Structure formats: C-alpha cells, structure tokens
Amino acid sequence: MTINGWMQIALFCVLLILIVKPLGGYMTRVFNGERTFLTPVLRPIEIGLYRLCGVREDQEQHWVTYAVAMLFFSVAGFLSLYALQRLQASLPFNPAKLGPVDTDLAFNTSISFITNTNWQSYTPETTMSYLVEMAGLTVHNFLSAATGIALAIALIRGFARRSASTIGNFWVDMTRCTLYVLLPVAIVAALFFVWQGVPQNLHAYTNATTLEGAQQVIAQGPVASQEAIKMFGTNGGGFFNANSSHPFENPTALTNLVQMLLIFAIGASLTNVFGRMIRDQRQGWAIFAIMGVLFLVGVFVTYPVEAGGNPAFAALHIDSAASALQTGGNMEGKEVRFGIANSALFTTITTDASCGAINNTHDSLLPLAGMVPMVNIMLGEIIFGGVGSGLYGMLAFAIVAVFVAGLMVGRTPEYLGKKIEAKEVKMSMLAILILPLSMLGFTALAVVLPVGTGAMENAGPHGFSEALYAYTSATGNNGSAFAGLSANVPFWNVTLGIAMLMGRFLFIVPMMAVAGALAAKKIAPASAGTFPTHGGLFVGLVIGTILIVGGLTFFPALALGPIVEHFAMHAGVTY
Amino acid sequence: MLNQIRPAILMIVALTAITGLAYPLAITGIAETVFPHQANGSLIERDGKVIGSSLIGQNFVGAGYFHGRLSATSGTDPKDPTKTIAQPYNAANSGGANYGPTAKPLIDRVKGDAKTLGAENPSVPVPVDLVTASASGLDPEITPAGALFQVPRVAKARHLSEDQVRQLVTQHITGRLFGLIGEPHVNVLNLNLALDALGKG
Numbered sequence: 001m002t003i004n005g006w007m008q009i010a011l012f013c014v015l016l017i018l019i020v021k022p023l024g025g026y027m028t029r030v031f032n033g034e035r036t037f038l039t040p041v042l043r044p045i046e047i048g049l050y051r052l053c054g055v056r057e058d059q060e061q062h063w064v065t066y067a068v069a070m071l072f073f074s075v076a077g078f079l080s081l082y083a084l085q086r087l088q089a090s091l092p093f094n095p096a097k098l099g100p101v102d103t104d105l106a107f108n109t110s111i112s113f114i115t116n117t118n119w120q121s122y123t124p125e126t127t128m129s130y131l132v133e134m135a136g137l138t139v140h141n142f143l144s145a146a147t148g149i150a151l152a153i154a155l156i157r158g159f160a161r162r163s164a165s166t167i168g169n170f171w172v173d174m175t176r177c178t179l180y181v182l183l184p185v186a187i188v189a190a191l192f193f194v195w196q197g198v199p200q201n202l203h204a205y206t207n208a209t210t211l212e213g214a215q216q217v218i219a220q221g222p223v224a225s226q227e228a229i230k231m232f233g234t235n236g237g238g239f240f241n242a243n244s245s246h247p248f249e250n251p252t253a254l255t256n257l258v259q260m261l262l263i264f265a266i267g268a269s270l271t272n273v274f275g276r277m278i279r280d281q282r283q284g285w286a287i288f289a290i291m292g293v294l295f296l297v298g299v300f301v302t303y304p305v306e307a308g309g310n311p312a313f314a315a316l317h318i319d320s321a322a323s324a325l326q327t328g329g330n331m332e333g334k335e336v337r338f339g340i341a342n343s344a345l346f347t348t349i350t351t352d353a354s355c356g357a358i359n360n361t362h363d364s365l366l367p368l369a370g371m372v373p374m375v376n377i378m379l380g381e382i383i384f385g386g387v388g389s390g391l392y393g394m395l396a397f398a399i400v401a402v403f404v405a406g407l408m409v410g411r412t413p414e415y416l417g418k419k420i421e422a423k424e425v426k427m428s429m430l431a432i433l434i435l436p437l438s439m440l441g442f443t444a445l446a447v448v449l450p451v452g453t454g455a456m457e458n459a460g461p462h463g464f465s466e467a468l469y470a471y472t473s474a475t476g477n478n479g480s481a482f483a484g485l486s487a488n489v490p491f492w493n494v495t496l497g498i499a500m501l502m503g504r505f506l507f508i509v510p511m512m513a514v515a516g517a518l519a520a521k522k523i524a525p526a527s528a529g530t531f532p533t534h535g536g537l538f539v540g541l542v543i544g545t546i547l548i549v550g551g552l553t554f555f556p557a558l559a560l561g562p563i564v565e566h567f568a569m570h571a572g573v574t575y
Numbered sequence: 576m577l578n579q580i581r582p583a584i585l586m587i588v589a590l591t592a593i594t595g596l597a598y599p600l601a602i603t604g605i606a607e608t609v610f611p612h613q614a615n616g617s618l619i620e621r622d623g624k625v626i627g628s629s630l631i632g633q634n635f636v637g638a639g640y641f642h643g644r645l646s647a648t649s650g651t652d653p654k655d656p657t658k659t660i661a662q663p664y665n666a667a668n669s670g671g672a673n674y675g676p677t678a679k680p681l682i683d684r685v686k687g688d689a690k691t692l693g694a695e696n697p698s699v700p701v702p703v704d705l706v707t708a709s710a711s712g713l714d715p716e717i718t719p720a721g722a723l724f725q726v727p728r729v730a731k732a733r734h735l736s737e738d739q740v741r742q743l744v745t746q747h748i749t750g751r752l753f754g755l756i757g758e759p760h761v762n763v764l765n766l767n768l769a770l771d772a773l774g775k776g
Contacts, residue, residue: 004755049589053586073586125669142590142594178593183598198613206628208625208626208628211767212635214634217665242669245711253756313685318689325702325723331703332681337757338758361672361673363671367676457674459679
C-alpha cells in the first residue's frame with residue numbers, strides 16, 4: 001500500500017460524490033417529462049419514435065402491463081441479437097470474414113446482453129463481426145441499461161404516488177432514458193476515449209512487422225463507441241477478450257478513472273432521483289450512505305491484500321515491495337499502467353455494480369481479494385449496483401429491514417409513509433431468495449458433473465471458486481469471470497444462460513408487483529412512533545440485514561473456495 | 576397485453592438504427608476527422624512500414640532489446656490449424672494466464688524465470704512485473720524498476736556503457752498524471768526504438 005494509492009482512491013470518491021446531485025437532478029427532470037437543455041434537439045426524435053411505434057405518451061400503465069411490455073421488449077431484443085449472430089457471415093461490416101456463431105453460444109450471448117450481464121463465453125476479436133458489435137451488442141448495451149433504469153423509476157413512483165393504479169409508461173421511460181441520459185453521455189465519453197487512444201474504425205485488422213521482424217496482427221474496430229456505453233450502462237462486455245485491461249479499451253490511467261466513474265455514475269445518482277421524487281432528499285442520501293459504507297469495506301479488503309503480494313514469491317529472490325520505481329504487490333494478471341491500487345479499486349467497483357468489465361484478471365487475485373467481488377455480487381449488486389437494478393435491489397433489502405424493525409417493536413412497519421404489509425415483504429423476499437437458489441444450485445450441479453469440472457483451469461479450491469464465481473456472476477447479471485474457466489461448451493452456455501434469465505426476470509417481476517402494490521396505498525403522515533429512515537440507525541439496520549442474509553446464505557460456499565485457499569496459500573500448499 | 580407486441584418489435588428496429596448504426600458511424604466519422612492517429616490504433620511506421628502500435632506490446636526476445644511483461648496469449652498453430660499453441664503478444668487474441676495464486680504451474684513458471692533473470696543481473700532482486708503475466712497479454716509497458724533491471728544485459732549486447740543505456744531508460748519514464756493518477760511506467764517499444772536510433776547515431 002502507498003499513500004499515493006489511497007489518494008487515488010480518495011480522488012475517485014470525491015469525484016463520485018460531485019456527480020450525484022447534478023446527474024440526479026437532470027435524470028429526475030427527464031423522467032418527470034420536464035424540459036431539459038437537450039429537449040430542442042431530442043424531442044422531435046422522441047415524438048417520431050412514439051408515432052412510428054404506436055406509443056401513446058400520455059397513457060400510463062398498470063404494473064402488469066408495464067412488466068409485460070418490458071418482457072416483450074426483451075424477447076424482441078433476444079430474437080434480433082440471436083439472428084444477427086447466426087447470419088453475420090452474410091451481412092456487411094465483417095472484414096475478418098468470421099463465420100456464423102454456434103447455436104449454444106449465440107443463445108448464451110443473446111441472453112447475456114439483453115439481461116445487462118455481458119457474460120462472454122467467447123473471444124470477441126475472433127468471433128463477432130463489426131456489425132454484431134455495433135447493431136447487436138452496442139444496441140443492447142443501451143437498451144438493457146434503459147430497461148433497468150425504467151424499472152427503478154417505476155418502483156420509485158410506487159413509493160411517491162398515493163392511491164394510484166399506474167406506475168408510468170414503459171415505452172416512454174425506456175425511450176427517454178436512451179435518448180436523454182445514455183446517448184449524450186456516451187457520445188462525449190466515446191470521443192474522450194478516442195482522444196486518449198481507443199481505436200474507432202471499420203478497417204480490417206492491421207498487419208505489422210515488429211522490430212524483431214515477427215508478424216503481429218493487431219485487432220481493431222469501432223471500439224470507443226461501445227466502450228463508452230459498456231461502462232455507463234454497467235454492461236461490461238468487452239470489445240476484446242481482455243476487456244478493460246486491453247490497452248485499446250483502456251489505454252491510460254485517465255481513461256481508467258473515467259471508466260470507473262462511468263460505472264457508478266447512474267447507480268449513485270439514482271439514489272438522488274429517489275430522494276427528489278419522494279420529495280425528501282435525505283432518504284436518498286441514507287441509501288447512498290448504505291452503499292458507500294459497503295463499497296469502502298470492499299476496497300479496504302482488496303487493496304491491502306493485493307498490495308501484500310503472493311507469499312509464495314518471497315523465497316524466490318523477487319522484489320514485490322512498493323517503491324518509487326514500481327508498485328510491487330500481486331502483479332500476476334495486472335497491467336503496469338494501473339498497478340495495484342487502481343486494479344483493486346476497479347475490481348471492487350465493477351462487482352459492486354453489475355458491470356463486470358475487468359482491468360485485471362480476477363482469477364489471479366489473491367484468495368481474500370478474489371472473495372470480495374464474489375461477495376459483492378452475492379449480496380445482489382446493490383452497492384450502487386447495476387443501473388436501476390442496484391436501486392430496486394437495495395429497496396428490496398430496505399423493505400425487509402423495516403419489516404424486521406417492525407417485528408422488534410411490535411408495530412406495522414412503514415417505509416416513506418407506506419405501510420409495508422405481507423405482500424410487499426413476501427415479494428421482496430422472493431426476489432432476494434432467487435439469487436442463492438440459482439448461484440448455489442447450479443454450482444452444486446457443475447461440481448458433481450465431469451462436464452462441469454472439466455472446464456476448470458485451476459485445481460483444488462480455486463477450481464471450485466471458478467465455478468462458484470461463474471454462476472454468481474451470471475445470476476447477478478455481472479458478467480465478470482474467473483476466466484480460466486473454459487465455458488464455451490453447451491453445458492456451461494445453457495446453464496449460465498438460464499442463471500442469467502433467473503437473476504434478471506425472476507427478480508424484476510416480484511419487484512414490479514411491489515411497485516404496483518405500493519402505488520395503490522395511501523401515504524400516512526409521519527407521527528412520533530414513525531421509525532425515521534434517513535438516519536444512522538436505519539443505515540446500520542439495512543447494512544445488518546444485507547450482511548446477515550448474504551453472510552448466512554453464502555458463507556459455507558465461500559469457506560470451500562477462497563477461504564480454504566487463503567489458508568492453503570499461507571501454509572505453502574500448491575495445486 | 577398483446578398490443579404491447581407492436582411497439583416491442585418496432586422499438587428494437589428503430590433504436591437499433593439510432594444506437595447501433597447512426598451512433599457508432601457518427602463517432603467513427605468524427606474520430607477519423609479529429610483524431611485520425613488514435614482512431615486508427617496509434618500505429619507507428621518506420622521506413623514506410625507499420626512496425627506496430629505504441630499501445631500494443633511486442634514479444635521482444637533478443638538480448639539487445641528491452642523485454643516486456645510475460646504474455647499468455649495463444650494462437651492457431653501455423654502447421655496444424657486444428658491446434659492452439661502459445662503465441663505471446665498475439666494482438667488478435669488478447670487475454671491473461673488466469674492462474675490462481677496457489678496454482679503449481681504458476682509457481683513453477685515464476686521460479687524458472689526468477690532463476691534465469693537472476694543470473695542476468697544478480698546484484699538486485701528481480702522486479703515482480705518481469706516474472707508475472709499481464710492481464711491483457713499485450714501490456715506495452717514495464718515498471719521503471721523492470722527497465723533498469725535489464726540495463727546490464729542490453730548494454731553488454733549492444734556494446735554500450737551501462738550509464739548510456741540507463742540514461743535512455745530514465746528519459747523514457749512516464750510519471751503519474753498530475754503527479755497523482757496512475758503508476759510510473761516505461762513504454763517498451765518506444766524505448767527499443769530509441770535504442771535502435773542510438774545505435775545508428
């Protein structure tokens with residue numbers, strides 16, 4: 001650890017806090033349908049889209065209609081993405097002349113991108129044409145993000161409205177999010193990335209003759225346009241196999257800082273949107289505080305562990321200590337320009353959110369540092385979280401927490417003036433329980449089948465961690481991996497595909513039911529007996545709920561993977 | 576409910592046109608006009624031929640060049656296209672080694688490399704970035720410590736004084752942005768190009 005490392009982490013935190021209010025205020029205006037500085041440019045496009053698609057802007061939807069619209073939209077996205085991959089050989093923008101994507105891989109990848117997961121069983125530069133990257137993957141980087149955000153807005157309306165039967169219009173929320181929020185930021189970020197060195201062209205790969213006379217084929221493409229929305233929409237699917245560790249995706253420490261901020265920007269700002277829409281910004285900051293505390297816990301584990309280096313190297317006449325001339329630490333699977341602090345920070349951020357981009361190989365993290373991303377995802381990616389999904393996941397935990405608090409004092413629980421009754425608690429718990437069912441259930445299946453264990457690159461507890469990480473990442477719609485796992489075989493492609501579907505839609509539908517039920521309730525005025533939900537006690541209670549639910553559910557599995565590996569490593573055992 | 580099908584299909588088509596074609600093609604157009612060098616991969620030419628990209632590492636093996644990080648990338652065997660073989664710095668198939676910290680193949684590899692490098696410059700311990708694989712397999716940079724460690728070997732192979740080579744390394748160290756962001760590093764390809772220029776001069 002170095003002072004500079006901690007200063008870089010502090011700089012990130014300060015910049016993030018500065019983003020929350022302006023972006024939160026802007027997004028609130030967008031979703032309330034108010035005028036913004038981009039309205040003169042974008043409003044005609046927006047109206048044109050509604051006319052073309054037969055959307056009545058002023059017609060609001062019941063929660064069931066809202067959820068059904070979202071499901072049809074996802075199905076249409078799945079079909080178009082699947083078709084593009086299967087037909088890419090006969091379509092334009094394919095200078096590398098790549099053939100059709102296999103059926104099980106195309107199935108997995110289509111689910112992966114419509115669910116905002118961006119799990120990649122394939123090596124992009126040898127599998128996907130430029131057309132699939134642009135008109136397929138980039139599109140779903142926008143639309144799956146817009147879908148998640150729309151759902152979060154619908155849930156917020158459930159809290160904000162009284163005795164209402166509708167929660168908004170899915171098509172309007174999704175369209176406005178894409179046009180007014182995602183697209184403008186993506187344009188600016190993409191051009192910034194090009195300036196810093198990220199390629200943006202449609203040429204065939206470059207053939208170079210190296211200084212020593214060898215041939216080097218340099219893969220390029222329309223990288224920057226995808227990179228921008230990949231981070232801002234917490235998608236995380238790389239244009240290249242190495243993702244944000246590839247120097248063409250993330251060429252400098254400055255692009256790295258911007259990428260980390262883009263990951264958290266929407267998730268953090270949505271807490272402010274929440275506060276503004278329910279007309280009490282303190283409630284939003286309380287949610288922000290819960291997320292902030294859990295985020296810092298992750299960083300305070302990952303950075304020191306990684307900076308300590310691999311103890312097995314100590315006896316080998318290797319210098320792993322930090323100095324003015326090197327960062328030292330566990331440099332296996334790291335890039336020199338990022339060093340340890342920025343790699344540890346990126347790892348924590350990308351798994352707090354459901355991003356899943358990586359700037360170092362998570363498979364090579366030291367055991368306890370590698371456990372942090374797993375825990376982050378297992379808790380439901382509610383620490384700022386995926387765009388939209390982070391907020392509605394966190395609100396599920398908040399509902400459970402006020403229910404627990406209500407049980408303790410023997411009062412009907414309330415949150416933001418809404419009575420929390422059996423239906424809301426049942427639906428929230430149902431959503432939360434889907435995660436362990438899929439994560440642990442599929443892992444158990446994979447580790448007893450030869451087709452499961454055969455895909456692991458590492459032996460011993462680390463091999464188990466590879467499988468556990470895979471289903472955790474897929475269910476949590478994260479998309480990062482312990483990438484030694486060779487997952488591009490039908491068994492893994494199909495089971496991971498199902499896990500992604502479960503983690504996305506079986507979580508969303510109960511939460512939409514909560515939104516509908518809440519919207520229909522009255523708002524009771526606060527009284528002396530009301531439990532305040534903007535103070536330290538509430539923050540502590542929700543954190544406790546999250547850690548108890550997550551800790552009790554996943555501790556046994558973690559003990560078999562990273563925890564036992566940690567002790568083995570310090571005992572000098574190798575596998 | 577079924578009246579939601581039409582907007583679902585048409586929205587996918589229309590938004591594909593906007594975010595999947597108009598957006599990336601517009602960015603491509605602007606990038607090619609405003610930042611043509613970066614947009615085309617920051618390529619470096621020498622004597623009219625492309626010798627690589629300043630952002631992509633190369634597999635230097637000769638004693639007279641500075642070497643980059645270990646690269647775990649692979650590629651198709653030119654003799655037998657059904658097989659995959661190790662091909663360090665394959666810039667069309669990026670990726671890391673993905674060894675866990677307790678993997679025996681990792682420890683064996685590091686042990687071997689530490690021994691070889693230690694024999695080359697026994698005076699100091701081997702900087703850790705020289706015995707570990709990068710995440711991308713294409714890391715264009717090494718740490719200043721990693722570059723200075725290689726000075727005796729390079730100087731001997733090039734019949735230059737160690738001071739001369741060390742001075743060149745020092746000139747090629749890029750510090751942190753604003754003294755705060757990132758880590759100090761040395762671009763290996765740029766350093767080796769300067770080394771070649773020094774030989775000619």
